[in-house]
Amino acid sequence: MAVRIRMKKLGRKHRHFFRIVAIDGHQPRDGRVIEELGSYDPSIADTDSRVVLKPARIKYWLGVGAKPSEKCAVLFKKYMGKWEQKAAEAAAAPTPEATPTA
Secondary structure, eight states, rough: OEEEEEEEEEEEEEEEEEEEEEEEEEOOOOOOEEEEEEEOOTTTTGGGSEEEOOOHHHHHHHHOOEEOOOHHHHHHHHHHHHHHHHHHHHHHSSSOOOOOOO
């Protein structure tokens, strides 16, 4: 099975929304997916908040041989560092411990 990382089109007319998915290369554009890896909303004005990614899962799929589409490769190059940094900050953030009650 040739796995591709590409976009699945959702939304409505004149208001597109895309999910970034790992999918079998032989499936149609909106076919059955293996895993959802993020989303892309081109209608958001702030370009930094248009993309939501799961960097750990994307790296896994790229590591096992999945090939990204041209548009997904551009999004990964532009936004992957930002999302990796957010994931690292979330992992390093101190967890609030329960305060003992008397």
